[in-house]
């Protein structure tokens with residue numbers, strides 16, 4: 067999916083919500099546990115209930131890989147279901163990959179050829195040759211970790227060099243020589259608040275994937291105040307806050323209510339940039 071198609075979806079649906087499919091078998095409601103593939107059935111119900119309120123889905127690979135082959139089958143079925151039934155939704159494989167060039171090429175083949183997913187989260191730590199193999203695919207996106215939502219983001223990402231440039235700024239500045247605004251986004255945690263001002267100084271036009279609203283306590287209003295741009299430039303993710311809104315048999319309806327509430331707030335923010 068290219069940037070224009072993503073932006074068209076955002077404005078037509080009045081939403082820049084990404085629903086995180088962090089599906090933990092230990093949190094799947096009891097009513098599904100005797101099914102043959104409870105993870106897929108849970109995802110399918112969540113997708114059907116929330117699709118009208120969001121523009122993207124982000125399955126996090128950790129939640130599938132931890133179940134071995136069975137988990138990967140649930141992942142593959144989820145991707146296939148999305149592509150067949152909701153082809154306009156942007157799909158993010160949250161796998162945080164990145165390795166020496168020939169290994170990154172294999173990761174790229176996995177997610178962009180075998181699964182044919184729109185985008186992949188990538189860790190920048192190993193530098194240019196670990197990232198560029200992901201950028202050779204027309205219509206596919208690298209989503210590079212820049213300033214993450216967790217406490218540990220302070221350990222390295224905020225450290226400045228002798229010229230005062232912080233590591234997350236260096237990542238964003240240098241990586242702009244590898245990809246562009248049409249094939250590269252950055253991850254910036256919603257918990258970073260006013261730091262979005264600093265992000266927009268180095269990446270004024272790039273799309274940002276913003277996890278951390280909901281369970282991690284980030285503020286959508288604050289993210290928008292400092293981070294929104296003319297064509298929106300934001301995909302805001304919530305996982306647990308939506309998919310585990312209820313642990314009962316009404317889990318899908320409860321997820322829809324949470325997703326709709328976020329979509330309504332997003333519509334207000336989009337109205338401000340019209």
Ligand SMILES: O=C(O)c1cc(=O)[nH]c(=O)n1[C@@H]1O[C@H](COP(=O)(O)O)[C@@H](O)[C@H]1O
Pocket residue numbers: 086088126160187213214215216253254255277278279280281282303304305306307
């Ligand atoms: O790359 C990510 O998506 C990510 C980056 C980051 O800085 N913080 C972060 O929480 N994430 C992911 O975003 C999701 C957040 O989930 P919730 O906190 O349940 O909404 C998880 O899948 C995390 O792995």
